Amino acid sequence: MTAVEERPAPAAAPPPRRPHRVWALLRNSWRQLTSMRTALVLLFLLAVAAIPGSVLPQRALNAEKVVAYFREHPDLAPVLNRLGGFEVYASPWFAAIYLLLFTSLIGCVLPRLVDHFRALRTVPPDAPRRLERLPQFAAARARSASPADAAKAAAGALRKRRFRTVVREREDGTWTVSAEKGYLKETGNLLFHFALLAVLIGVGFGHWYGWHGNRLLVQGTDQGFCNSVTQYDESSLGPRLDAADLPFFCLRLTGFEAAFQPTGQPKTFEATVDVQEKQDGAWRPARFTVNDPLRLPHANVHLLGHGYAVALRYTDRYGDQQTKVVPFLPRDGMFTSEGVVQFPDVNIDPRTNKRDENLQVGFEGVYLPTVDPKGGPTSVFPAENDPVLFLTAYRGNLGVDAGLPGSVYALDRSQIVSGALKQVSGERPERLKPGASWKLDDGTRLEFLGTRPFATLSVRSDPTQPLVLGGAVLGLLGLMLSLAGHRRRLWFRISPGERSGSLVEAGGLPRTDYPGFDEEFGQVVGAARGSDEGTP
Amino acid sequence: MAELSDQLMAVTVLAYLAAMVCYAAEYAFGDRSHIGRAATRPVRQLVGAGVGGPVVKVPPAADVVTGGPADEVPPPDDAVEQPPRRDRGVLFGRIAVGLTWLSFALHLSTVVTRGLAAHRMPWGNMYEFILAVTLVGAAVWLGVLTRKPAVRHLGLFVALALVVLLGAAGLIAYTPVGPLVPALNSAWYIVHVSTIIVSSGIFLVGAVPAAMFLIRGGYDAGKRSFPYTLGARVPAATALERLTFRMHAFAFPLFTFGALIAGPLWAEASWGRYWGWDPKEVWAFISWVVYAAYLHARATPSVKRSTATWIALLGFATMLMNLFGVNLFFAGLHSYANAG
Ligand code: HEM
Numbered sequence: 001m002t003a004v005e006e007r008p009a010p011a012a013a014p015p016p017r018r019p020h021r022v023w024a025l026l027r028n029s030w031r032q033l034t035s036m037r038t039a040l041v042l043l044f045l046l047a048v049a050a051i052p053g054s055v056l057p058q059r060a061l062n063a064e065k066v067v068a069y070f071r072e073h074p075d076l077a078p079v080l081n082r083l084g085g086f087e088v089y090a091s092p093w094f095a096a097i098y099l100l101l102f103t104s105l106i107g108c109v110l111p112r113l114v115d116h117f118r119a120l121r122t123v124p125p126d127a128p129r130r131l132e133r134l135p136q137f138a139a140a141r142a143r144s145a146s147p148a149d150a151a152k153a154a155a156g157a158l159r160k161r162r163f164r165t166v167v168r169e170r171e172d173g174t175w176t177v178s179a180e181k182g183y184l185k186e187t188g189n190l191l192f193h194f195a196l197l198a199v200l201i202g203v204g205f206g207h208w209y210g211w212h213g214n215r216l217l218v219q220g221t222d223q224g225f226c227n228s229v230t231q232y233d234e235s236s237l238g239p240r241l242d243a244a245d246l247p248f249f250c251l252r253l254t255g256f257e258a259a260f261q262p263t264g265q266p267k268t269f270e271a272t273v274d275v276q277e278k279q280d281g282a283w284r285p286a287r288f289t290v291n292d293p294l295r296l297p298h299a300n301v302h303l304l305g306h307g308y309a310v311a312l313r314y315t316d317r318y319g320d321q322q323t324k325v326v327p328f329l330p331r332d333g334m335f336t337s338e339g340v341v342q343f344p345d346v347n348i349d350p351r352t353n354k355r356d357e358n359l360q361v362g363f364e365g366v367y368l369p370t371v372d373p374k375g376g377p378t379s380v381f382p383a384e385n386d387p388v389l390f391l392t393a394y395r396g397n398l399g400v401d402a403g404l405p406g407s408v409y410a411l412d413r414s415q416i417v418s419g420a421l422k423q424v425s426g427e428r429p430e431r432l433k434p435g436a437s438w439k440l441d442d443g444t445r446l447e448f449l450g451t452r453p454f455a456t457l458s459v460r461s462d463p464t465q466p467l468v469l470g471g472a473v474l475g476l477l478g479l480m481l482s483l484a485g486h487r488r489r490l491w492f493r494i495s496p497g498e499r500s501g502s503l504v505e506a507g508g509l510p511r512t513d514y515p516g517f518d519e520e521f522g523q524v525v526g527a528a529r530g531s532d533e534g535t536p
Numbered sequence: 537m538a539e540l541s542d543q544l545m546a547v548t549v550l551a552y553l554a555a556m557v558c559y560a561a562e563y564a565f566g567d568r569s570h571i572g573r574a575a576t577r578p579v580r581q582l583v584g585a586g587v588g589g590p591v592v593k594v595p596p597a598a599d600v601v602t603g604g605p606a607d608e609v610p611p612p613d614d615a616v617e618q619p620p621r622r623d624r625g626v627l628f629g630r631i632a633v634g635l636t637w638l639s640f641a642l643h644l645s646t647v648v649t650r651g652l653a654a655h656r657m658p659w660g661n662m663y664e665f666i667l668a669v670t671l672v673g674a675a676v677w678l679g680v681l682t683r684k685p686a687v688r689h690l691g692l693f694v695a696l697a698l699v700v701l702l703g704a705a706g707l708i709a710y711t712p713v714g715p716l717v718p719a720l721n722s723a724w725y726i727v728h729v730s731t732i733i734v735s736s737g738i739f740l741v742g743a744v745p746a747a748m749f750l751i752r753g754g755y756d757a758g759k760r761s762f763p764y765t766l767g768a769r770v771p772a773a774t775a776l777e778r779l780t781f782r783m784h785a786f787a788f789p790l791f792t793f794g795a796l797i798a799g800p801l802w803a804e805a806s807w808g809r810y811w812g813w814d815p816k817e818v819w820a821f822i823s824w825v826v827y828a829a830y831l832h833a834r835a836t837p838s839v840k841r842s843t844a845t846w847i848a849l850l851g852f853a854t855m856l857m858n859l860f861g862v863n864l865f866f867a868g869l870h871s872y873a874n875a876g
Pocket of ligand 1: 039102106188192196478828831835
């Protein structure tokens with residue numbers, strides 16, 4: 001217990017500092033009490049402040065859930081929103097806490113760094129007058145060697161154990177050996193705290209200079225995309241970044257393979273792509289999987305999910321054909337998938353070349369990769385063992401010209417409600433197998449050509465990732481050094497024996513809590529004194 | 537194999553329960569026990585000496601004091617006085633330890649058969665995760681017990697914690713054997729989850745001396761109402777506190793590695809970002825900050841040891857919150873979050 005109270009970094013040892021003792025004492029106690037306590041309080045605040053982010057939906061994680069929360073709690077949500085409840089980790093109060101904490105950390109660690117440098121350069125202090133007052137003490141033993149030789153032997157034994165050791169000769173013929181070990185503890189502790197700073201800086205800069213975009217990519221050379229903001233379904237750039245800063249590359253999906261357990265649980269996914277990394281450069285093939293992203297020079301492409309895109313060919317009244325390949329979004333683990341296919345530019349009279357807005361066509365439906373033999377409404381297996389497409393046809397005004405960004409995954413309900421868009425197929429959805437064709441009421445024809453796989457990709461760049469990782473690893477190293485190390489001092493006092501030889505006594509002071517110190521002390525003292533012949 | 541694992545699991549819980557009963561019996565009958573006495577009395581004398589000042593006198597006859605106070609020999613007086621009662625307590629204690637070893641063996645077989653049945657590491661869902669954490673907890677406890685037999689009285693509480701957690705695993709989180717989802721199919725799955733399991737197991741066992749330190753502290757301060765009466769027979773406060781610290785100091789870097797390095801590395805490879813404030817990540821962060829606060833508090837002389845120990849217990853509460861609360865109430869990316 002005593003060891004712990006002895007903690008303050010500056011030694012309880014001779015070389016006194018120039019400035020007033022009172023001032024030093026004040027500064028010391030301020031550092032001990034205020035800073036550590038402040039750090040404690042701030043750490044707690046940080047932990048508490050992080051909680052709401054796990055309870056409330058967060059915009060950065062799932063914006064739709066936030067919208068849903070607004071719907072369910074119309075009174076509470078706006079208040080929470082103003083308080084930053086849906087963006088906890090970007091909120092000013094969260095930032096205030098960690099910035100204060102890190103200010104405190106700098107204020108705390110810098111002086112300790114200076115102290116530690118000083119401690120590394122100063123030699124261990126001379127032995128205290130009364131060794132028997134120390135937590136560890138070994139009473140005097142007689143040795144036959146002269147004091148000088150005994151001191152040398154003790155110092156040798158200590159140095160062998162990598163103690164920093166100083167031998168001093170006093171005027172009265174007494175020799176003392178001072179030794180200290182465990183500087184790595186403080187080194188590790190400082191390393192740990194500075195590494196935390198590096199991590200914070202890395203995270204901050206990563207936020208400023210990073211970017212990401214999500215993209216659904218259907219297989220096929222006609223479906224590729226190049227890296228630019230407009231090509232992403234959803235994207236965000238760091239505040240210090242411009243759309244023009246995005247690196248160049250193009251991707252197209254050439255294959256996608258998914259394997260499933262008999263239960264329908266997914267086993268493996270693998271996407272194969274062609275990549276072009278330079279404008280007009282060559283395309284090279286590459287493959288990546290769920291845990292193994294495609295690493296490009298300035299971006300990584302991660303595979304998030306997959307599904308089926310439905311290919312439909314529509315032949316209109318004038319015999320013109322159009323083909324569309326449209327992703328249907330999976331609704332469950334068995335890939336019951338929903339989507340719409342819209343043909344706004346059909347049934348254009350070749351004589352007038354004018355589009356009749358009321359002759360636009362849209363199809364809404366469900367795709368089942370493996371249809372339920374018992375007739376259930378959902379797929380029973382995620383792979384395409386027995387695929388069927390169920391479609392409902394609509395004709396009229398799709399409402400896609402109003403200039404409003406409509407969803408590509410659903411028809412505009414208001415057009416149906418207003419009667420501008422009418423259902424033209426029968427009561428029950430039309431059932432189509434791949435290759436089947438369907439004649440609509442007005443003589444036009446729809447063919448279900450088949451499906452192509454699609455992959456949902458997340459493209460990301462975080463330029464400071466190596467810094468953050470490096471900081472974290474160094475931090476862990478420092479943490480282990482700090483928690484495993486023990487700072488301790490040993491002293492030997494060797495006084496001349498009554499007639500000849502010498503008397504050797506020793507004391508030890510653990511400067512941090514160190515339960516095994518008595519054992520080590522025993523061993524070191526035994527080794528340093530030597531199992532000597534000397535008579536007591 | 538899967539069925540065998542389920543049956544072994546049931547037997548394991550019963551065996552721990554039996555061990556717990558025996559620990560309790562030692563508790564009840566063994567007030568004069570050799571262990572209880574050795575563990576409490578001499579240490580109090582040492583503490584008394586420590587309070588007086590930094591002077592700890594060492595008899596000149598012995599050059600060096602070795603061994604902790606817990607190893608000290610019991611005073612001879614009562615060794616003759618009440619042999620029958622003493623023996624009964626010790627006997628129950630020995631049986632309890634034997635049963636703990638047996639339970640551990642059963643527990644291990646439960647986990648191994650589960651892994652064999654699933655053809656993978658047995659920590660792919662919440663049920664298996666709890667099974668593994670408690671297995672580590674039991675191993676750590678047996679390790680501590682081997683090195684320091686004097687802490688045997690804590691076994692009652694360790695066994696209690698294991699029975700409760702395993703019961704919860706079986707009742708709330710039971711999941712039939714199944715393969716891994718592709719996202720878990722990675723080397724990081726082994727590294728990340730195993731380190732978190734091991735550190736959680738140590739935190740779990742570390743919470744026991746922490747709680748007992750607080751109870752013992754209340755008992756030493758003269759409190760004699762319910763939880764404090766439990767403090768009568770546990771090892772001395774300083775020994776408990778030190779054990780608490782050593783376990784936490786060991787588990788903390790491991791947890792740091794598992795949750796804050798290996799986890800983000802995997803998340804980067806799998807989800808594209810190393811940290812995304814997913815509920816599971818949030819609570820790992822909270823646990824980490826709270827345990828860091830514990831280490832700070834303990835290193836601060838002006839903060840009482842009991843305050844620091846409360847923080848350690850709070851840390852364990854946040855770990856439990858992450859295990860149960862987050863899995864059951866919050867949806868996130870972590871597929872552990874599918875209980876049963
Ligand atoms: C970002 C917030 C912080 C975290 C996560 C953190 C974490 C830790 C951890 C885990 C330890 C124990 C391991 C070790 O001994 O190295 C520790 C020790 C220490 N921290 Fe911090 N710390 C933080 C901020 C601070 C601040 C602001 C101060 C100054 C007031 C500080 C001062 C210390 C000191 C003096 C120790 C050494 C304790 C000892 O001697 O054992 N820390 N810190």
